[in-house]
Amino acid sequence: MREYIDGASAIVRGALDAGCTFFAGYPITPASGILMHMMRELPRAGGVAIQGEDEIASIGMCIGASLAGARSMTATSGPGISLYSENIGLAVMGEVPLVIVDVQRLGPATGGATTVGQGDVQFVRWGTSGGYPIIALAPTDAADAYRLTVRAFELADRFRCPVFVLTDKDVAMTPVTVDPDDLRAIPPGPRSVETHGDPYRYHPPGEIHPLHEFGRGAPVRFTGSTHDEQAFITKDRSTIRSLNTHLIAKIEDHLHEIELVDTDPDPGARTLIVSYGVVAGAARVATQAIRRTGRNCSSVVVRSLWPVPEAVLAKALVGVDRVVVAELNPGLYRREIERVAQHCDVVGVNRIDGHLIDPKDIMEAAW
Amino acid sequence: MVTTTITTLGTYRNDRPYPFCPGCGHGQILDRLNDALIELGRRPDEVVIVSDIGCSGLSDQYFDTSAFHGLHGRSITYATGIKLANPDLTVIVIMGDGGTGIGGTHLLSAARRNVGITVLVMNNMNFGMTGGQHSTTTIEGAVTSTTPGGNLEHPLDICATVGVNGAAFVYRGTSFDDDLASTIADAIRTPGFALLDVWDLCTAYFVRSNAFSRRAIAETMEAHGFETGLLRRSTVSGYEAAYRQAADSTGEQRAPRRIPTSFTHDLAGRCSLLLAGSAGAKVNSAARLIGEGAIRSGLWVSQTSDYPVTVKTGHSLAQVTMTPDPAPILPIPAPDALVLLSHDGMRQVGLTLPALRPSARVFTTPEFARIETDARVEVIDLERAGSRVPKASVALAVGAAAVDRLGVYPVDALREAVQAGRFADKNLEAIEAGLAANG
Ligand SMILES: Cc1ncc(C[n+]2csc(CCOP(=O)(O)OP(=O)(O)O)c2C)c(N)n1
Numbered sequence: 094m095r096e097y098i099d100g101a102s103a104i105v106r107g108a109l110d111a112g113c114t115f116f117a118g119y120p121i122t123p124a125s126g127i128l129m130h131m132m133r134e135l136p137r138a139g140g141v142a143i144q145g146e147d148e149i150a151s152i153g154m155c156i157g158a159s160l161a162g163a164r165s166m167t168a169t170s171g172p173g174i175s176l177y178s179e180n181i182g183l184a185v186m187g188e189v190p191l192v193i194v195d196v197q198r199l200g201p202a203t204g205g206a207t208t209v210g211q212g213d214v215q216f217v218r219w220g221t222s223g224g225y226p227i228i229a230l231a232p233t234d235a236a237d238a239y240r241l242t243v244r245a246f247e248l249a250d251r252f253r254c255p256v257f258v259l260t261d262k263d264v265a266m267t268p269v270t271v272d273p274d275d276l277r278a279i280p281p282g283p284r285s286v287e288t289h290g291d292p293y294r295y296h297p298p299g300e301i302h303p304l305h306e307f308g309r310g311a312p313v314r315f316t317g318s319t320h321d322e323q324a325f326i327t328k329d330r331s332t333i334r335s336l337n338t339h340l341i342a343k344i345e346d347h348l349h350e351i352e353l354v355d356t357d358p359d360p361g362a363r364t365l366i367v368s369y370g371v372v373a374g375a376a377r378v379a380t381q382a383i384r385r386t387g388r389n390c391s392s393v394v395v396r397s398l399w400p401v402p403e404a405v406l407a408k409a410l411v412g413v414d415r416v417v418v419a420e421l422n423p424g425l426y427r428r429e430i431e432r433v434a435q436h437c438d439v440v441g442v443n444r445i446d447g448h449l450i451d452p453k454d455i456m457e458a459a460w
Numbered sequence: 461m462v463t464t465t466i467t468t469l470g471t472y473r474n475d476r477p478y479p480f481c482p483g484c485g486h487g488q489i490l491d492r493l494n495d496a497l498i499e500l501g502r503r504p505d506e507v508v509i510v511s512d513i514g515c516s517g518l519s520d521q522y523f524d525t526s527a528f529h530g531l532h533g534r535s536i537t538y539a540t541g542i543k544l545a546n547p548d549l550t551v552i553v554i555m556g557d558g559g560t561g562i563g564g565t566h567l568l569s570a571a572r573r574n575v576g577i578t579v580l581v582m583n584n585m586n587f588g589m590t591g592g593q594h595s596t597t598t599i600e601g602a603v604t605s606t607t608p609g610g611n612l613e614h615p616l617d618i619c620a621t622v623g624v625n626g627a628a629f630v631y632r633g634t635s636f637d638d639d640l641a642s643t644i645a646d647a648i649r650t651p652g653f654a655l656l657d658v659w660d661l662c663t664a665y666f667v668r669s670n671a672f673s674r675r676a677i678a679e680t681m682e683a684h685g686f687e688t689g690l691l692r693r694s695t696v697s698g699y700e701a702a703y704r705q706a707a708d709s710t711g712e713q714r715a716p717r718r719i720p721t722s723f724t725h726d727l728a729g730r731c732s733l734l735l736a737g738s739a740g741a742k743v744n745s746a747a748r749l750i751g752e753g754a755i756r757s758g759l760w761v762s763q764t765s766d767y768p769v770t771v772k773t774g775h776s777l778a779q780v781t782m783t784p785d786p787a788p789i790l791p792i793p794a795p796d797a798l799v800l801l802s803h804d805g806m807r808q809v810g811l812t813l814p815a816l817r818p819s820a821r822v823f824t825t826p827e828f829a830r831i832e833t834d835a836r837v838e839v840i841d842l843e844r845a846g847s848r849v850p851k852a853s854v855a856l857a858v859g860a861a862a863v864d865r866l867g868v869y870p871v872d873a874l875r876e877a878v879q880a881g882r883f884a885d886k887n888l889e890a891i892e893a894g895l896a897a898n899g
């Protein structure tokens with residue numbers, strides 16, 4: 094048996110299998126498929142899906158719903174992420190589990206609605222004020238979009254923060270053949286919640302305490318302002334430092350739990366090809382083709398873009414002196430690789446014309 | 461198992477003193493809200509006060525209820541999400557007149573949806589927190605820190621706006637109203653969207669720059685023709701209830717569509733088939749069926765398409781890429797076969813035609829028999845089949861003929877794909893017409 098589905102449907106399947114019960118979104122190509130499937134499927138699964146009056150309302154509703162006990166998701170494209178910006182910060186500050194799908198189109202601005210791009214890779218990381226961390230996963234194809242959506246919900250609950258599924262027009266909108274076995278996941282158990290005590294805790298800084306939800310016996314306070322552990326606004330310096338340190342440490346102390354990298358090492362290889370998202374396909378084809386010519390070549394496909402999986406990358410870089418980073422933007426993730434691979438020659442294979450990268454271009458750059 | 465006994469409170473206030481300036485109306489309004497909550501006696505954990513930003517936005521911190529303090533102007537969006545996710549909660553928004561401006565679209569939408577929340581606007585006609593700037597409700601001529609020569613804008617009539625747009629409960633009054641507490645309680649009891657526009661005094665700014673007073677509020681309302689009191693009341697159920705009812709009638713969840721692989725194929729490498737035709741002529745549907753036939757034959761298929769945003773005019777291109785093994789999404793290759801169906805399609809493949817290899821094949825109608833290309837052009841004359849093929853069936857008919865001639869996979873697999881889908885009879889006729897044209 095096979096299935097013939099696009100990434101948008103796979104994301105919706107993943108969300109439903111992960112126990113998503115709330116969705117709000119505003120129509121935008123190439124993300125509208127997710128909204129439309131959700132509007133049809135979620136009420137049948139006992140949840141609520143709603144088309145917001147704009148992107149600000151959509152993400153706002155999701156944040157509210159999450160605090161009221163729902164696993165929540167929203168989906169948009171670059172222009173909508175711009176409008177999400179302030180609320181992404183609210184979810185970071187208020188420690189709200191939330192899944193945000195960004196189906197990238199070619200930018201900037203309205204850009205190319207039906208044109209593929211990967212220009213939001215830094216935007217999702219730095220798209221809200223303050224600079225505090227988020228998590229971002231990048232699926233390589235429809236089946237991976239399913240898996241990483243499920244994973245995104247797990248991570249959102251675990252780390253109480255916004256988790257992005259950063260995909261693109263070609264993965265979301267291209268129907269492909271999928272083995273049904275690749276569209277199965279162990280559903281996450283119920284979200285762990287706490288019903289009494291302070292809604293926030295900052296000690297030890299790297300520890301994540303369960304969420305407090307409304308209506309579970311004791312009043313729950315929530316705020317997006319700088320707050321103490323009881324969610325009252327504070328100007329106390331040491332409390333502020335504890336809060337903001339916690340927001341960083343709760344993610345950075347657990348990098349190994351988040352990192353997802355497909356490594357394909359070739360012993361003795363001095364060239365490493367780095368890719369993510371839809372470009373992983375061309376990178377894998379190029380790696381195989383190089384090896385068929387008798388040369389050595391390693392490949393890593395980064396599936397968790399943020400936080401940067403530095404430990405795995407460092408390991409993959411041992412013995413390597415040339416790194417090729419292939420991406421559909423002017424070289425945005427390359428700067429992260431350059432940071433980790435300072436001893437290497439790092440070259441980019443980039444397309445910013447709305448066309449996918451040809452494996453031949455990666456092969457050429459690898460040599 | 462831990463059980464919690466909830467007793468309703470003698471007060472919903474905590475012991476924190478209000479932070480407001482002397483004479484500020486916000487504290488008075490909060491006292492009346494507390495009275496209303498006492499009257500209602502709901503579980504404090506199930507009462508969520510959603511505060512906006514501003515001096516009014518500080519309000520949640522003085523209650524022992526659940527609380528949500530979010531972004532400026534967006535309080536209604538959080539309240540909506542909370543109510544939809546858990547309709548058992550009592551959700552009360554406290555916002556300033558500032559929030560009705562920056563979040564105006566949310567105010568309108570919440571009224572139109574009739575979502576079952578209560579919005580309490582503390583309307584002091586200026587931005588208190590940021591230094592007395594003018595807001596959407598500042599009256600004409602009023603002096604504020606951003607209208608030193610007097611405000612030139614017309615004030616927003618909040619009540620009339622939500623009233624004509626579906627709100628269930630609408631009230632306008634002042635912080636001095638004797639019956640404010642019971643009115644707030646009535647608003648909270650309303651199943652649908654309730655709004656109270658409560659005018660009050662910002663003693664730090666608006667009062668000082670405009671010699672404003674309790675009396676001036678009444679005179680201003682009168683002069684502007686702002687009606688006061690209970691302006692609207694209906695008991696129609698809220699959006700959250702309507703949603704559940706509608707959801708219950710939408711039926712069961714759909715099982716994923718599984719496609720059996722009961723046929724075999726003869727494909728060694730990759731084969732890519734491009735259908736080029738006109739919008740509205742079912743080009744994409746034909747491509748989807750051809751792809752599904754390939755899947756039924758054990759092939760791995762992906763399908764890309766291209767069409768104008770105005771979907772019913774101009775061209776429609778659909779490319780089906782088939783491989784014997786799973787393959788990633790790669791740059792779309794020059795097609796191995798082109799099914800050329802119309803002038804719209806022809807205009808779009810202008811650049812593709814010269815790129816076709818001599819081994820490539822073009823399947824087309826007699827009209828395009830003479831196109832210039834290195835590829836082999838094969839004319840499919842549907843009229844030979846005798847019966848007239850409807851326009852919407854041409855793509856599938858010529859496509860079926862192409863599948864048959866290419867011999868990549870058996871036509872029976874295509875027939876099976878068609879039988880499993882919608883419009884099976886019509887589509888089967890199309891296939892047979894195409895095959896008949898092949899002779
Ligand atoms: C996006 C954004 N823009 C601006 C501000 C700054 N700001 C804080 S309170 C406020 C206005 C508050 O006025 P109002 O809602 O009338 O409340 P009041 O202080 O009068 O009770 C503004 C503009 C903000 N917090 N967020």
Ligand code: SF4
Binds near residue numbers: 483516588664
């Ligand atoms: S600034 Fe105005 S609104 Fe704010 S507390 Fe003072 S009087 Fe009240």
Ligand SMILES: [Mg+2]
Binds near residue numbers: 557558582583586587
């Ligand atoms: Mg105000």
